[in-house]
Amino acid sequence: MNSVSQKHIALISVHGDPAVEIGKEEAGGQNVYVRQVGEALAELGWQVDMFTRKASASQQKIVQHSANCRTIRITAGPEEFVPRDNLFKHIPEFVEQMLEFQQESGIEYEIVHTNYWLSAAVGMELKKVQGCKQVHTYHSLGAVKYKSVSTIPMIAKTRLAVEKEVLETAQRIVATSPQEQEHMRSLVSTKGNIDIIPCGTDIDRFGKVQQHQARQQLGINPDTKVILYVGRFDFRKGIETLVRAVAQSKLRGNADLKLIIGGGSRPGQSDGKERERIEGIVNELGMQDFTVFPGRLGDDDLPTYYAAADVCVVPSHYEPFGLVAIEAMASYTPVVASDVGGLQYTVVSEKTGLLAPPKDNDAFATAIDRILSDSEWRDQLGCAARKRVEDMFSWDGVAAQLSKLYTQLLEEPVIVSKDEAVATA
Numbered sequence: 001m002n003s004v005s006q007k008h009i010a011l012i013s014v015h016g017d018p019a020v021e022i023g024k025e026e027a028g029g030q031n032v033y034v035r036q037v038g039e040a041l042a043e044l045g046w047q048v049d050m051f052t053r054k055a056s057a058s059q060q061k062i063v064q065h066s067a068n069c070r071t072i073r074i075t076a077g078p079e080e081f082v083p084r085d086n087l088f089k090h091i092p093e094f095v096e097q098m099l100e101f102q103q104e105s106g107i108e109y110e111i112v113h114t115n116y117w118l119s120a121a122v123g124m125e126l127k128k129v130q131g132c133k134q135v136h137t138y139h140s141l142g143a144v145k146y147k148s149v150s151t152i153p154m155i156a157k158t159r160l161a162v163e164k165e166v167l168e169t170a171q172r173i174v175a176t177s178p179q180e181q182e183h184m185r186s187l188v189s190t191k192g193n194i195d196i197i198p199c200g201t202d203i204d205r206f207g208k209v210q211q212h213q214a215r216q217q218l219g220i221n222p223d224t225k226v227i228l229y230v231g232r233f234d235f236r237k238g239i240e241t242l243v244r245a246v247a248q249s250k251l252r253g254n255a256d257l258k259l260i261i262g263g264g265s266r267p268g269q270s271d272g273k274e275r276e277r278i279e280g281i282v283n284e285l286g287m288q289d290f291t292v293f294p295g296r297l298g299d300d301d302l303p304t305y306y307a308a309a310d311v312c313v314v315p316s317h318y319e320p321f322g323l324v325a326i327e328a329m330a331s332y333t334p335v336v337a338s339d340v341g342g343l344q345y346t347v348v349s350e351k352t353g354l355l356a357p358p359k360d361n362d363a364f365a366t367a368i369d370r371i372l373s374d375s376e377w378r379d380q381l382g383c384a385a386r387k388r389v390e391d392m393f394s395w396d397g398v399a400a401q402l403s404k405l406y407t408q409l410l411e412e413p414v415i416v417s418k419d420e421a422v423a424t425a
């Protein structure tokens with residue numbers, strides 16, 4: 001590992017702090033991705049600094065994750081929570097502070113790996129000033145997202161422009177699934193270099209607990225059919241589809257059901273409001289007796305919940321990757337997911353779970369019933385799911401692929417594009 005041991009890399013995640021609690025508003029897959037990738041790269045010998053925006057005065061400026069991996073919080077804008085759509089105006093300050101940090105510490109990053117379009121803007125600026133190389137992961141594409149929302153935010157134009165520019169100018173774009181790559185090509189630009197490297201999960205953490213042990217811990221009867229949702233409370237996660245599908249399943253005679261809807265929320269904030277809306281539907285459909293909301297599931301709870309479930313449902317309207325699907329699969333739990341985005345890559349319909357059209361309550365009900373009514377097939381799906389994750393989606397495997405990519409990039413000469421050459425002339 002000597003070849004990479006001296007190399008400093010920066011992972012930039014302006015709004016997705018890798019050191020915070022996951023499962024609350026705006027803290028989900030991206031935070032997990034950055035932290036896991038950072039920690040695994042550090043194990044491979046890289047010196048990893050993960051930069052994020054300081055979102056509260058009480059947060060520590062530097063959080064050390066391991067000897068070679070730390071989170072560095074940059075003050076850019078007020079030290080309080082700011083929704084991501086309002087963060088772009090603070091990007092110049094973020095860049096300035098990052099440059100200052102490098103000057104003070106004497107570190108210069110040869111590679112910056114940016115996450116989400118806000119960080120892409122930081123990376124493109126650093127590239128201009130310092131000549132570093134940029135790798136970018138989108139996590140979400142504006143061009144896809146804006147097709148599915150009724151109100152387009154003011155920031156949309158800027159975001160779409162940044163997303164196009166980074167695709168065309170970054171040394172490498174990391175698509176996390178072939179589906180995401182296809183969207184980049186068809187909706188953003190035909191220019192630019194894309195590699196497919198998926199997201200991953202910790203295969204040692206999940207899949208250790210047996211279903212009966214997990215149920216004992218959670219006080220769930222062995223014969224109850226357990227349906228699980230894990231994730232943020234966000235309208236686009238499609239939790240309403242799941243609730244309505246389970247109501248149908250119950251009507252069709254599935255007597256002993258339990259629906260667990262896990263995820264954190266804050267009263268009065270957008271996730272709190274979505275949870276209230278979902279609870280309203282649960283009550284309206286008379287499902288209170290068999291539906292529970294355990295709140296945010298911490299790192300220690302998650303493996304138990306996934307193991308206890310007969311099926312995990314991911315009903316998102318769109319999902320660029322969807323970590324929850326592979327976490328459930330790693331826990332031997334089959335997944336019923338929307339037939340969209342990265343879920344089409346992770347879930348193999350009829351082999352590791354079932355895919356259903358998004359927002360289609362009937363199709364979700366039928367898929368859930370098929371799995372719940374055949375426990376032998378359910379177990380076969382669960383074993384195939386685990387195998388698929390072991391083969392394709394472990395963090396260590398993902399980090400090894402990223403490490404190889406960075407090493408290749410460091411060896412490549414910097415090619416100045418014609419436009420850049422003209423601009424600097």
Ligand code: UDP
Binds near residue numbers: 027032264322
């Ligand atoms: N998560 C968690 N606790 C919760 C809810 C979610 O730790 O109560 C984690 C979940 O395990 C997963 C991540 O948040 O690792 C969600 O990632 P995903 O890609 O599924 O969705 P995103 O939040 O990125 O839309």
